[in-house]
Amino acid sequence: MKLRLFGLLGSMKKLILARLLSVFVSALCVASCITSCLVSCTNKSSEPTVWIYTSLYKDTVAEIQPQLEKEFPGVKFSFYQAGSEDVAAKVQAEDMAGKIQADVLVFSDRFWFENMATQGKLLNYKPANSDKVDTVFKNADGAFTTVSFPIMVLAYNSDVVAEKDAPKSFKELTQAKWKGKVSTGSPLASGTAFTTVAFLSKSYGWDFFKDLRKNDLIAEGGNSGVVRRLQSKERPVGIVLLENILRLSTTDPRVKHTLPEDGAIIQSNVLGIVKKDGDQAVAKKVADWFFAQKGQEAMAKSFMYPSVPGGPTPVGAPEFSTVMKKAPIWSKEFVRDTMQTREKIKDEFSKIIF
Numbered sequence: 001m002k003l004r005l006f007g008l009l010g011s012m013k014k015l016i017l018a019r020l021l022s023v024f025v026s027a028l029c030v031a032s033c034i035t036s037c038l039v040s041c042t043n044k045s046s047e048p049t050v051w052i053y054t055s056l057y058k059d060t061v062a063e064i065q066p067q068l069e070k071e072f073p074g075v076k077f078s079f080y081q082a083g084s085e086d087v088a089a090k091v092q093a094e095d096m097a098g099k100i101q102a103d104v105l106v107f108s109d110r111f112w113f114e115n116m117a118t119q120g121k122l123l124n125y126k127p128a129n130s131d132k133v134d135t136v137f138k139n140a141d142g143a144f145t146t147v148s149f150p151i152m153v154l155a156y157n158s159d160v161v162a163e164k165d166a167p168k169s170f171k172e173l174t175q176a177k178w179k180g181k182v183s184t185g186s187p188l189a190s191g192t193a194f195t196t197v198a199f200l201s202k203s204y205g206w207d208f209f210k211d212l213r214k215n216d217l218i219a220e221g222g223n224s225g226v227v228r229r230l231q232s233k234e235r236p237v238g239i240v241l242l243e244n245i246l247r248l249s250t251t252d253p254r255v256k257h258t259l260p261e262d263g264a265i266i267q268s269n270v271l272g273i274v275k276k277d278g279d280q281a282v283a284k285k286v287a288d289w290f291f292a293q294k295g296q297e298a299m300a301k302s303f304m305y306p307s308v309p310g311g312p313t314p315v316g317a318p319e320f321s322t323v324m325k326k327a328p329i330w331s332k333e334f335v336r337d338t339m340q341t342r343e344k345i346k347d348e349f350s351k352i353i354f
Contacts, residue, residue: 047074047075047076048074048075048076048282049075049076049077049078050068050072050075050076050077050078050103050104050282050283050286051078051079051080051101051102051103051104052077052078052079052080052102052103052104052105052106052286053079053080053087053090053091053102053104053105053106053107054079054080054081054087054105054106054107055081055082055083055084055087055106055107055108055191055269056081056106056107056269056302057081057243057247057302058081059247059302060298060301060302061079061081063298063301063302064295064298065077065079067294067298068286068289071289071294072282072285072286075282080102083189083190083191083221083222084107084108084109084112084190084191084192084222085109085188085189085190085191086189087105087107088107088109088112088191090102091105091116091274095121100121100274100276102274103273103274103276103280103282103283103286104271104272104273104274104283104286104287105122105270105271105272105273105274106147106269106270106271106290107191107269107270108150108191108192108195108267108268108269108270109191109194109195109270110146110191110195110268110270110335111194111195111335111338111339111342112191113139113143113144113270113272114139114144114335114339115339116143116144116272117139117141117143117144117272120275121274121275122139122143122144122272122273122274122275123142123143123272123273123274123275123276123280123283124139124141124142124143125142125273125280125284125287126142126145127145127271127284127287127288127290127291128288128291128292129288129291129292129308130142130145130291130308132308132309133145133146133291133307133308134307136330136331136332136335137268137307137330143272144270144271144272145270145271145272145291145307146268146269146270146271146307147269147270147271147290147291147295147299147307148269148296148299148302148304148305148306148307149266149267149268149269149304149305149306149307149320150192150241150242150243150267150269150304150305151241151242151264151265151266151267151305151323151327152192152195152196152239152240152241152242152264152265152267153239153240153241153242153245153257153258153259153260153264154166154167154169154170154173154237154238154239154240154257154258154259154260155226155227155230155237155238155239155240155244155245155255155256155257155258156230156236156237156238156255156256156257156258157230157231157233157236157237157254157255158254158255158256159233159236159254160233160236161181161236161237163256166237166256166258167237167258167260168258168260168261169260169261169262170200170204170239170260170262171204171208171262173212173215173217173237173239174208174211174212174214174215175215176215178215178237179214179215179216180215180216180235181215181235181236181237182212182215182217182218182235182237182238182239183217183218183219183220183225183226183229183230183234183235183237183238183239184196184217184218184219184226184238184239184240185219185220185221185222185223185225185226185239185240186219186220186221186222187219187345187346187349188346188349188350189220189221189222190221190222190223191267192222192223192241192267193219193222193223194345194346195265195267195268196239196265196267197209197345197349198334198338198345199265199328199334200265201345201348201349202328202334202337203262203328206348206352209349209352209353210352212353213352213353217353218235219349219353219354223240223241223244224244226238226239226240226244227240227244227245227248227255230255231248231252231254231255240257241267242257242264242303242314242317243302243303243304243314245257246303246314246315246316246317247303249316259318259322259323259326260326261326262326263326263327263328264323264326264327265327265328266323266324266327266328266330268330269299269304269307271287271290273287291307291308296308296311296312297311297312299311300312300313300314301314302314303315303316303317305317305320305323
């Protein structure tokens with residue numbers, strides 16, 4: 001009986017030891033998994049991602065992305081690139097869904113930025129060197145600042161229109177000889193087209209656009225669409241950004257530009273930081289880069305005028321001082337009035353042109 005009891009106790013000891021060993025091994029595995037997970041999570045979080053939503057052209061994005069990655073090692077840069085109104089719509093959709101993915105915004109709808117600043121959606125931050133930018137081109141609290149100046153000019157296809165015959169002003173486009181020959185972007189799709197309509201309607205009234213409609217003006221898409229119509233000769237004259245034409249100087253020299261005698265329209269290409277939790281240190285440093293020498297040179301290389309005085313003039317472009325002589329003036333009053341009538345401007349344009 002005792003032998004059987006001792007045998008039973010021995011078996012039980014072996015079973016208990018076996019189970020304890022199993023639990024110990026399992027605990028080691030769990031600990032290993034936890035350690036692995038912690039290391040993995042730490043590695044992932046150590047590489048922050050900065051999302052930049054922009055209307056800058058794809059070649060500009062391709063130019064600045066490696067520069068940013070070199071300037072900020074360990075930071076991943078992701079871009080969403082589209083027309084100004086498409087970028088604005090994406091941000092608004094994300095905001096309605098509860099979270100804006102973008103960290104830094106760079107596009108040419110100044111009035112949208114004004115509205116976002118009023119809603120408190122943008123971080124009040126004044127990038128280094130931005131103090132040199134004219135006050136009319138930035139928010140007083142630092143919610144946004146103009147990083148570059150694209151300008152709207154007249155362009156023509158020299159295969160169809162001789163230089164001596166090319167239109168000399170926006171006003172001239174209402175003449176009968178330009179019927180069926182002119183196109184522009186739509187203020188419903190392009191921030192720069194909207195700014196142009198806002199200035200021209202202020203200068204000439206809505207009768208100017210009624211006369212353009214009589215001349216069968218095409219107003220569709222953005223500046224790239226105007227360029228395509230210029231190149232195809234579908235519409236050999238266009239209201240378009242100078243940067244689009246200068247990009248063609250070597251690939252399609254048929255397309256040329258003129259500075260309108262009634263003034264090229266200066267655009268405001270704006271940078272702002274989306275307000276989020278935390279100190280947003282990386283986003284702030286990225287904003288600083290855009291207003292530093294390298295960032296401003298990148299804007300000039302993309303055929304826009306740097307907003308910080310003393311920056312380089314884009315290759316093939318006139319001096320900014322020459323543009324300023326006849327350009328309609330940006331003022332606080334113009335910004336205020338345009339903000340108050342923004343939707344009305346779009347509606348009136350649509351009624352007349354569409």
